[in-house]
Amino acid sequence: MVRAFPAFAPLPSRMTFLKFLRSVKNELILFFTPLAFLPLPLVIGTAEAECAYVIIMMAVFWCTEVLPLAITALLPALLFPLFGIMESKDVCMQYLKDTNLLFVGGLMVAVAVEHWNLHKRIALRVLLFVGVRPALLMLGFMGVTAFLSMWISNTATTAMMVPIVQAVLEQLNDNEAEIPQILSSEEQQVQTSDPDSKQPLQTEKQSEGQQGSVVVTFLDTAVEAAKRKEAAEKKRMCKGMTLCVCYAASIGGTATLTGTGPNLVLKGQMSQLFPENGDVINFASWFGFAFPNMILMLTLAWLWLQFVFMGFNFKKTWGCGAVKTEKDIAAYNVIREQHRLLGPMTFGEISVLGLFTLLVVMWFSRDPGFVDGWATTIFNSEAEYVTDATVAIFIAILLFVLPSKAPSFCCRSHSFDTVPPQAAGPTPRLLTWKVVQKKLPWGIVLLLGGGFALAKGSEVSGLSKWLGDQMAPLQSIPPWAIAIILCLLIATFTECTSNVATATLFLPVLASMSQSIGINPLYVMVPCTLSASFAFMLPVATPPNAIVFSYGYLKVADMARTGIVMNIIGILCITLAINTWGKAMFELDSFPVWANATGV
Template identity: 75%
Template sequence: MFEISPQKMMAAKALKALWEMKNGLILLFTPLVFLPLPLVIETKEAACGYIIALMAVYWCTEVLPLAVTALLPVILFPLFGIMESKDVCMQYLKDTNMLFVGGLMVAVAVEHWDLHKRIALRVLLLVGVRPALLMLGFMGVTAFLSMWISNTATTAMMVPIVQAVLEQLNRGPQGGEERSTPLPKAGEKPAETDGQVVMNGMSMEMEHEVQREKEEQLRMCKGLTLCVCYAASIGGTATLTGTGPNLVLSGQMSQLFPDNGDVLNFASWFAFAFPNMIIMLIFAWLWLQFVFIGFNFRKTWGCGVDKSEKEVAAYNVIREEHKRLGTMSFGEVSVLFLFVLLVVLWFTREPGFIDGWATNLFNSEKEYVTDATVAVFVAVLLFVLPSKPPRLFCFGSRSFDLDSQCPREANPALLTWKVTHKKMPWSIVLLLGGGFALAQGSENSGLSTWLGNQMTPLQTIPPWAISIILCLLIAVFTECTSNVATATLFLPILASMCKSIKVNPLYVMIPCTLSSSFAFMLPVATPPNAIVFSYGYLKVSDMARTGLVMNIIGILCISLAINSWGGAMFNLDTFPSWANTTTNSTAI
């Protein structure tokens, strides 16, 4: 018997106590560790660098909620004389924040009325339940929904559907009976065959067959759950409101380059990012199919083979879920109409190749109407329009005919504030505002200019190489911290670098923004990964190995996009005149 010495026990207890106190220690000692920076170098640049370093550590370790850390510039910028308090506070509710709020209110309405679930089940009924097509269907639906609603909500809605389908596909040999054993989990060994008589080696063959079938089932479970979280992350990159980093880029462009002429709006971003999303989704599907399903076309595609009982049962599960939703209600139709209206107005506001309705309506050089105006307009309509068809001669709780069937209370609106308050991720608004405050503080303090001057030696490296290296760096960094925080920290620095080496800022900032959404390798990297991992099919090594290749696929696809149609769309081979302009201390 080993006996642990008292000294080792005390050391173990001390380490455990330190680990339990780690958040408090990081909170206390991080400001002290970086404090010599503003004390020794008594400049605004050093003070701003101190604040950014402090916030970066807090964001990476999450010792404070991300939104609370984002509020630190309100305290520290006035304290260090970088910006006045009124100018800092103005950064927290800018046009981009209102675009986020309005877009998410529409997304909340779609989620509240189960419109996203109806779309998902309808598409799955169309693609069928052959393994390869089923994976493609789940990925396509998840990516599409993630373009408009949060990737977390999309994943949380899709994974139970995946689970129900897997229950049917992995049923026992008796077609109509329930499984006698649960679905396989990661690291689980097949059950031993007990009480069998070995005759001519038959029981050993049967045991081997059972083990092989269980391994195939586990691979199928891994593949179908992973495809959902990966598709959710990929789909969010296709629209400007699909994920936080895209909005950070839009806001930083308006902040750092106010004369850019609205080069990044909903239509232009979609024209660039949607094809990239489709290409990446196809390669991700092929990769996941290769790893977890294989390319046996007869088995996975069902070429020349009738559906098995398990596949028919899985299809029936999807059909029953769809039937349970019933016919589309008046409220669902109204939300669908407003959603389509929002997308149409976004696309036609300023499409770029022709004058949009905003230009024709307001014949002025000023940009009176932005994507945020459209988003808030449609969001307000959600609180105005009724959720049930109005009845004539029925006003509120009274009616002209007391015996009529008119409701005695006014119809509720399509969306209520109670639902909105519960489902809206308000913390992201503060997180975006903190990023805009950091960018403005870096500009005002001169830190952006100083950083740009330090990066002038990079002029000798081709821009495409700089882009790939930075994408790799950010893809690794975003595995450990929030994708919004990653974009917030890096984009102002990248903008300064592009100014100094005379490269179009979009050439580097767009790929790096997309890369910040490629958190594929770790369960804690993003909420969709954590949701999928909680179902127990995956090990960390499974996600790490598969996610590493996914990161490579993503960076290669971005490089292809930015050096082909992206270069033509944004004139990336030239250094634009708007990139030479800078903001001033009074910029809002």
């Protein structure tokens, strides 16, 4: 039968239509989000409503990532002047504040450490020290990863550590040679079960009885069961060893002010919203609060991973009373060989290590809090002419000034890589701009700036005050309960979006809420800042999770089951920290005078 209208195609099926919607999802969000919330500026028309329109649109774009995060962060520079909230020059000034330069300077030092492979040398040295027993090896991996994440990007740390973990696991799990030993020992046990018979198996086979087949079947079953049990243990150990790296990277970044983006957002928002706070959040004060919390979290995370993936067999996982096997020796040799391939420390490595040490010492001693720091002593002024950003930029500039090779007149021996006499020309510096351009995540600078612009716009428009007034009924709830609820909310939210974007959206609101209900803003802002880094449950939540997941050991269910307990551990540790030594450090029992003042 011939069709009358062959040109018309059948209607697309429901699945085809859904597939089409998924393919244009980003375009639909980009088009309909501004339209859906357009009544805010058009119907209500107040400055608060116009600022809320910008914030809601940015929140949707940040959560869905329909635009790059840094491009979404530029929207205030376009929309605030158009709505008459702020002048363009005032908005643009928010994108390169003191905190942004602190971030840039600190990351330049981190790029130099990574460029000279100093982080890998530190990691391998520590692993050689702790050994290759599973429990201690996991502790070594977590300790090294957390320490490195305090100073360099958690993504770079994870990308460097996971191949080392993979190489060690290959040696620890290469135990095929043990299977014949298991078989021979069980055969021997069966053969010696009848002391009066010298060849029981041969006799039974010759008589074609059924008992021989039963014994052989039992042997096969026992060997297969041993193989399955061994394979399951190996798989669990691989999961635990890889998970520990991404968890430690996220935990370690919370310990220092420059370790992760949310910490810098807090620093910048405090300076923006409470300019009279007296630099209550600086490198030394943050480290004093967050480092003990990091140690506590890291210990509990290690114990939790031990319980889930390895158990507490002290002889097997700790090596108590056990002799080193060939697998242990082979795994140790892998680490030692990788360390040997790095060769002796070069002049450049030693220089970068010295500058890094100088940076940390200057950060701690600038304004330690309990005594006058070197900045106050030298400049003899209470004004903050010198900040943590000043120190970071000073060390970053030195990286471009100092040579990467020892001058020939300074070192006659061959201890350092001296410049040969025939190699005339400029000596390479410790860091070059080409390396910085390639490795520095410039998008985070714009992301931080966008957050500061949002906070300033909320303040100028009156949105912050309006939000604070709406939260006045929270006065009847104990502050510790408010902090726990907010930490749970942010820890859930950060699983789906960038931790920097999460902190950027929530911190100004929390500051307004604190002023409204009369509690110290740091009591909720500090715990929520830490919670923004607790993205443990999903592979897409943070780059370290994605790197670990890509190696194929883990399923999404593995990360979700383990990660939800990690989130609970993190929130409990934060609650303990903010209500014990945090109260003493930041004087959280009283409402500070500087919280009454707002930025201008």
